[in-house]
Amino acid sequence: MYGKRAMDRRKQKTRKAILDAFSELLTKKSYSRISVQEIIDEANVGRTTFYAHFETKDDLLRALCEKLFSHIIQSASDYAHTHGLYSEKNAPLPVFCHLLQHLKEDGRNIIPLLSSSNNDLFIRYFKDSMNELVESSVMKDYRVDDESIPHAFLINHISGSFVEMVLWWINRGMKEKPEELDVYFRAVIEPIL
Amino acid sequence: MYGKRAMDRRKQKTRKAILDAFSELLTKKSYSRISVQEIIDEANVGRTTFYAHFETKDDLLRALCEKLFSHIIQSASDYAHTHGLYSEKNAPLPVFCHLLQHLKEDGRNIIPLLSSSNNDLFIRYFKDSMNELVESSVMKDYRVDDESIPHAFLINHISGSFVEMVLWWINRGMKEKPEELDVYFRAVIEPIL
DNA sequence: GCGAAAGTGTTCCATAAGGAACAAGTAAGC
DNA sequence: GCTTACTTGTTCCTTATGGAACACTTTCGC
Numbered sequence: 001m002y003g004k005r006a007m008d009r010r011k012q013k014t015r016k017a018i019l020d021a022f023s024e025l026l027t028k029k030s031y032s033r034i035s036v037q038e039i040i041d042e043a044n045v046g047r048t049t050f051y052a053h054f055e056t057k058d059d060l061l062r063a064l065c066e067k068l069f070s071h072i073i074q075s076a077s078d079y080a081h082t083h084g085l086y087s088e089k090n091a092p093l094p095v096f097c098h099l100l101q102h103l104k105e106d107g108r109n110i111i112p113l114l115s116s117s118n119n120d121l122f123i124r125y126f127k128d129s130m131n132e133l134v135e136s137s138v139m140k141d142y143r144v145d146d147e148s149i150p151h152a153f154l155i156n157h158i159s160g161s162f163v164e165m166v167l168w169w170i171n172r173g174m175k176e177k178p179e180e181l182d183v184y185f186r187a188v189i190e191p192i193l
Numbered sequence: 194m195y196g197k198r199a200m201d202r203r204k205q206k207t208r209k210a211i212l213d214a215f216s217e218l219l220t221k222k223s224y225s226r227i228s229v230q231e232i233i234d235e236a237n238v239g240r241t242t243f244y245a246h247f248e249t250k251d252d253l254l255r256a257l258c259e260k261l262f263s264h265i266i267q268s269a270s271d272y273a274h275t276h277g278l279y280s281e282k283n284a285p286l287p288v289f290c291h292l293l294q295h296l297k298e299d300g301r302n303i304i305p306l307l308s309s310s311n312n313d314l315f316i317r318y319f320k321d322s323m324n325e326l327v328e329s330s331v332m333k334d335y336r337v338d339d340e341s342i343p344h345a346f347l348i349n350h351i352s353g354s355f356v357e358m359v360l361w362w363i364n365r366g367m368k369e370k371p372e373e374l375d376v377y378f379r380a381v382i383e384p385i386l
Numbered sequence: 387g388c389g390a391a392a393g394t395g396t397t398c399c400a401t402a403a404g405g406a407a408c409a410a411g412t413a414a415g416c
Numbered sequence: 417g418c419t420t421a422c423t424t425g426t427t428c429c430t431t432a433t434g435g436a437a438c439a440c441t442t443t444c445g446c
Contacts, residue, residue, distance in 0.1 A: 014402080046403060056425090201403090202404065203433070
């Protein structure tokens, strides 16, 4: 439980090289068409080294997604814990606005992958991350008025709507301001809370 | 005398990292104000690693200069050996035109260092390289008409003039075409051959 | 001047990375 | 069917890199 000591410089550099190479390849080919050999070549790293870091290609994908989303989700989670708890009952959603702003300002690594032709894996991971975020940070203090609707269903609805909105936003060139989108989102979500 | 087998991937990467870091630092500070520690930090390598590659800071400087000039000088030397031998007596200087062209097209690493505020070390190395080139490739087949002028003096005059011309060229923004410069250079050099 | 701080070059030891070869699986072409 | 070429994980062993500590010199502030 005490901190793992700082990762060896070599490990950091190698890990970054592999993730960068993989990320680069993903903008050109679909996940299934990328071979480990290609990743190794692009990263300029030995075969042994690759397998010392990642068990398999799927493992690498997981790591990449985690790296990409952890930052933004963690930031939102922190935001929710500091602001969310003290908000009034019908204004719990600034987290989403915060997320959109963060995505626009700092999403240069994420957006290309979310808008690439083979974006399904990332969308799924994005959705999963959002699901966890909504469950742990947003919906925690909420009791649903209509008890006939399952809690889990609501969570899925909210995170799913959010992800779809983001994709819509990105595909149209992110013209709208985060604040505008936030208004739209509240308009479709708040009524059911 | 021939080749050491291909350098280990790690060595290549480390060597490049150190040379790049050094090159980067040289655009900001003078050579004497750069510490090994800074190079290590900028290159993001361990102290042991640095000293496994270079004995000292001077050694590193030598390696950088060699890397920067060897390409361009080697190319000129090759050019001289294929073209130089068959040229008529009073047209031996196409090597210089070739050098200028090469410098303009492919000198993006060299020119910033030659025009930086602390460029003296590079100029000296450039001059030394030119000296060798002139001696080995240009002046080899020439007998000086006026035997009262020492051979070595002539070599120094030619390489020195060339270097000074290049600096003048760079400092004024490299406006002239290599071919124009070549004409000027021939005008001041050919009369004495 | 002196003491503190930073830089140098070296040591020793732990470990990550490399390279090569391997058996096994897969797909494609003929 | 059969090659043929390519991929995947894995192995064993070598080598480069890292980190820390060291004694020593240089530089700097006061």
